Amino acid sequence: MKIVIINYGAGNIQSIKFAIQRLGYEATLSDNAEEIKTADKVIFPGVGEASSAMEKLRVTGLDALIPTLKQPVLGICLGMQLMCKHCEEGDTNGLNIFDVDVVKFDASKKVPQIGWNQIENLTSDLFKNVNNKEFMYLVHSFYVPLNDEAIATTEYGIKYASALQKDNFYGVQFHPEKSSKAGEQILKNFLEL
């Protein structure tokens, strides 16, 4: 199986590569369109600031490529947010795969949310063998409101969408590669889709 992690200079991609290795698979890092197109599974990572990450995608032309991919694609954290229509952070237009806008948590709680929180209302094969209310590690200041494409929800002052799916595109706000055994199970499920 060919697994490609999109490498566009945004994020801690070593951790994802290592997590995939622990599952017995190998992943390649690439920003090459041909490499990405011919992969069986594509992982779209990202941490940091939305507008500068989006700019990096534009420079490499990956912003046009990603929405056209046909194989399973998993966006993680900022990767998932960039797959949405618009991000409040840096007033950034996203890849418009998910039909929803990313907005900032209000100041009634600490921002960023950092730590382990639960995922519920799990409605996707991505969560096979994962318990309802399982703990995942999250670090984020912006969130995706509840919407029709939500496949998991989390509560932080409000209930929001912590995972999304549309056709072959999946997105998770949490870090499966940092979320202990349950996180690894989710990565495994994705790789075995």
Added chain:
Amino acid sequence: MLTKRIIPCLDIKNGRTVKGINFIDLRDAGDPVELAEIYANSGADELVFLDITATEQRRKTLAELVMRVASTINIPFTVGGGISSVEDVEILLNSGADKVSINSSAVKNPQLINDLAAKFGSQCIVVAIDAKQIDAEWIVHLVGGKVPTDIKLFDWAKEVEERGAGEILFTSMDHDGTKNGFANKALAYLSELVNIPIIASGGAGNMQHFTDTFIDGKADAALAASVFHFKEIDIIDLKKELRNNNIPVRL
């Protein structure tokens, strides 16, 4: 619900854990990776590695260690100690660290916080603050608490938040090593003052101290070293106790 975090801290020198580790089940008591793996599998929510190496090979040795840790454990970890530039941070994050913690270098050059937050995002920038009370005023100290500055803790905390820190790791030098509990009054004040998570450090001696720092100290996470390394407190037992006290934890 977002849970309160329990964070063991490992002191590292030349790629090895520093004295004070008493794990009978370790094959190699000096190997930070093996110890990290045990913690990751026994309920720790995160780990902090504090490097106190002072040699020229420091950067390379630490990057190699970070890569070994990242390839082994499946929970987040922070690396601190001697980090003073954007380049230092880039090497550590590229090696697989999730967050870095800066301390003296931020006091000497506060702009570093802005630069790091802009380049890597606030979420991976922890500012560690060591402070102790002098004439009833909390004063920031450098070099592991040995050198006083003229900066007040609460002013500095506000400033680091404004400059883009994602978290504050506050160590009370008055409480560190005493095993008499955390500096909960100062912690609670900090937690109200800023809107980023606060990690309590210094003073853990028993399980009640953790309950107290989460309730009275309003801390978001608690860090300790010796009580975990010497198995005086088992993390799973601690979390059960916290849950019994209605404190949300990951169990």
